Amino acid sequence: MKNEFKVIANLIEKDKKVLDVGCADGTLMKFLKDNKNINIRGLEISKEKVQECIAKGLTVIEGNAEKDLKQFPDKSFDYVVLSQTLQAFLNPELVLDELLRVGKKAIVTIPNFGYWKVRFHLLLKGTMPITKTLPDEWYNTPNLHMCTIKDFFHFVKSKDIKIFKSLALNNLNSSIINKSNLGVKNLFADLGIFLIEK
Amino acid sequence: MNTEKNIKTLIVKKPLKLDCGKTIKDFPIAYETYGSLNSKKDNAILVFHALTGDQFITGINPVTNKEGWWSYAVGPDKAINTNKYFVICSNVIGGCMGSYGPSHKDPDQKIFGTNFPVITINDMVNAQYNLLEHFGIDKLFSITGGSMGGMQVLQFISNFPDKSKTVIPIATTSSHSAQNIAFNELGRQAITADSNWKEGNYTSNDTNPGKGLAVARMAAHITYLSKKGLQEKFGRKLQEREDLKFGFDADFQIESYLRYQGSVFVDRFDANSYLYITRAMDYFDLAKQFNGNLSEAFKNTNAKFFIISFTSDWLYPTQENKDIVIALNSIGADVGFVEIESDKGHDSFLLDVPDFLSALKNFLDKSYEEN
Structure with a gap:
């Protein structure tokens, strides 16, 4: 399981009710279910991935987060997880609002466009950056609204969303992000992980 | 039966x-x-x-x-x-x-x-x-x-x-839905319009409203398939003939298929049951x-x-x-x-x-x- 999921799993206490939005093949869900006794649900747009989840015995709803989150009642989950997908929505702000309505807390991870490799790629090569976390070409990337850790940090602040924990992830190392090291983390982390609440 | x-x-x-x-x-x-x-x-x-x-x-x-x-x-x-x-x-x-x-x-x-x-x-x-x-x-x-x-x-x-x-x-x-009810009503009307139906009092296989029931089945059968599925399976293929016959026989394979579906259904299903069960579905809400x-x-x-x-x-x-x-x-x-x-x-x-x-x-x- 990738390091990102381990960090996310560490943020969630045992026996909670969790919704994994864009749960893909259910790797994180299965881990949470087996190791933390989590009452876990998934929402996934790809039929193929939904089938993979069913084969793992996971409860998944085929659907689109932009349309289908509205069916869940307010604060019906302890945590709602959104891993590296926020930037792919037509309206990320709306999705973020929905995550925080449905979940008592939300865990959102974003691929960091401020990562030094991304900046160097654009600066030196003059072409759209391609990295491990951003593997697609500009013409086929699902990402519509790329942002940096700094952007997201300011964005949630401006919306009066409370940040409980923000973590910078670079390969296997995760470290706390705070106001004073924001600039540095924004340069050296390729992924940001935020535990938030509204 | x-x-x-x-x-x-x-x-x-x-x-x-x-x-x-x-x-x-x-x-x-x-x-x-x-x-x-x-x-x-x-x-x-x-x-x-x-x-x-x-x-x-x-x-x-x-x-x-x-x-x-x-x-x-x-x-x-x-x-x-x-x-x-x-x-x-x-x-x-x-x-x-x-x-x-x-x-x-x-x-x-x-x-x-x-x-x-x-x-x-x-x-x-x-x-x-x-x-x-x-x-x-x-x-x-x-x-x-x-x-x-x-x-x-x-x-x-x-x-x-x-x-x-x-x-x-x-x-x-x-x-x-209204559409579901509409299709069921079409089937029921086909049965009750058959003179053999006799207000439901038909008694033997020889005098049952088979024609009406077959039409009901044919209409329903279309609703069970998709347009694409029908087109791919039958298209405009002709039934055991080289050309159109300018009559009302089953020229097209789809016609022959539906007629067949209707006729085999009549052998195994009771027309009154069809009325009762479709009604139960329509009442479901x-x-x-x-x-x-x-x-x-x-x-x-x-x-x-x-x-x-x-x-x-x-x-x-x-x-x-x-x-x-x-x-x-x-x-x-x-x-x-x-x-x-x-x-x-x-x-x-x-x-x-x-x-x-x-x-x-x-x-x-x-x-x-x-x-």
């Missing part, structure tokens, strides 16, 4: 009050079982059949000598694995494969015909509930069915919220039973739901299946949902659609492991 041989029957002694106000008692429910009930009695699956189905799900139907209607899904090592599960299916009341219906005789030994009480989906499941008692099953492992079978699934878990661990409604709806709030129908159950629809099903389209998912989610129920890609229309659930069959199998087997 000889429906006596090879039919297992449970006589329900307890009176059953029907939605129409009448009460029936000492009535037969014809059923069939597959696989065996384990000692813990925790491996039973109750399957509900659709409009023209019956209790003979898989293997050779001993009455029609044709393959059972869900042979693709049910059997040894199939999606509903009869090596593992004990599968029960019964003919709905109002039907014509041995359960109490319009072709039965009233207490005065006169065939009911249209004097049989109008029944509902609710009546059907209340009657079938007696099978649990008969087999000494306290809680089913699963209930499932497609189309009208799915309606019974929804009604059953609403009526008996703690009687099944898992619930799998397939290609169905919680409320029959689960939300209305709970003052318009579908979620209320499921508020007392902890069962695990898995809802399946098909992309090309325009009779019970994905959105109507999703409405059930939404109602369940709004009360925090345990519900999964998948829409299966298929161009085989509403009939997809009866056919060899591998993604569907594997989803069904995985859901059942994984849920049973967690038992």
Whole structure:
């Protein structure tokens, strides 16, 4: 399981009710279910991935987060997880609002466009950056609204969303992000992980 | 129609009050079982059949000598694995494969015909509930069915919220739409317009309203398929001829196919049963039973739901299946949902659609492991 999921799993206490939005093949869900006794649900747009989840015995709803989150009642989950997908929505702000309505807390991870490799790629090569976390070409990337850790940090602040924990992830190392090291983390982390609440 | 041989029957002694106000008692429910009930009695699956189905799900139907209607899904090592599960299916009341219906005789030994009480989906499941008692099953492992079978699934878990661990409604709806009712009415009109129908008082095979029933089946059959599926299978291909004949014979393969579907249906189905069962479907509106709030129908159950629809099903389209998912989610129920890609229309659930069959199998087997 990738390091990102381990960090996310560490943020969630045992026996909670969790919704994994864009749960893909259910790797994180299965881990949470087996190791933390989590009452876990998934929402996934790809039929193929939904089938993979069913084969793992996971409860998944085929659907689109932009349309289908509205069916869940307010604060019906302890945590709602959104891993590296926020930037792919037509309206990320709306999705973020929905995550925080449905979940008592939300865990959102974003691929960091401020990562030094991304900046160097654009600066030196003059072409759209391609990295491990951003593997697609500009013409086929699902990402519509790329942002940096700094952007997201300011964005949630401006919306009066409370940040409980923000973590910078670079390969296997995760470290706390705070106001004073924001600039540095924004340069050296390729992924940001935020535990938030509204 | 000889429906006596090879039919297992449970006589329900307890009176059953029907939605129409009448009460029936000492009535037969014809059923069939597959696989065996384990000692813990925790491996039973109750399957509900659709409009023209019956209790003979898989293997050779001993009455029609044709393959059972869900042979693709049910059997040894199939999606509903009869090596593992004990599968029960019964003919709905109002039907014509041995359960109490319009072709039965009233207490005065006169065939009911249209004097049989109008029944509902609710009546059907209340009657079938007696099978649990008969087999000494306290809680089913699963209930499932497609189309009208799915309606019974929804009604059953609403009526008996703690009687099944898992619930799998397939290609169905919680409320029959105007379009659904319209197609059923077309079928009923075809039957009642046949001069042999005689207000339902036909008595022998020779004088039954076969033509009307065949037309009803032909019209309904079109609704079970998709435009794309029809086009790919038949297109404008001609039936055993080089060119158009400038007449009203079956020039096109699709015409011949529909005529064939109509004619074989008449051999195995009773016209009055067709009236009764389509009526039961039309009356089905689960939300209305709970003052318009579908979620209320499921508020007392902890069962695990898995809802399946098909992309090309325009009779019970994905959105109507999703409405059930939404109602369940709004009360925090345990519900999964998948829409299966298929161009085989509403009939997809009866056919060899591998993604569907594997989803069904995985859901059942994984849920049973967690038992």
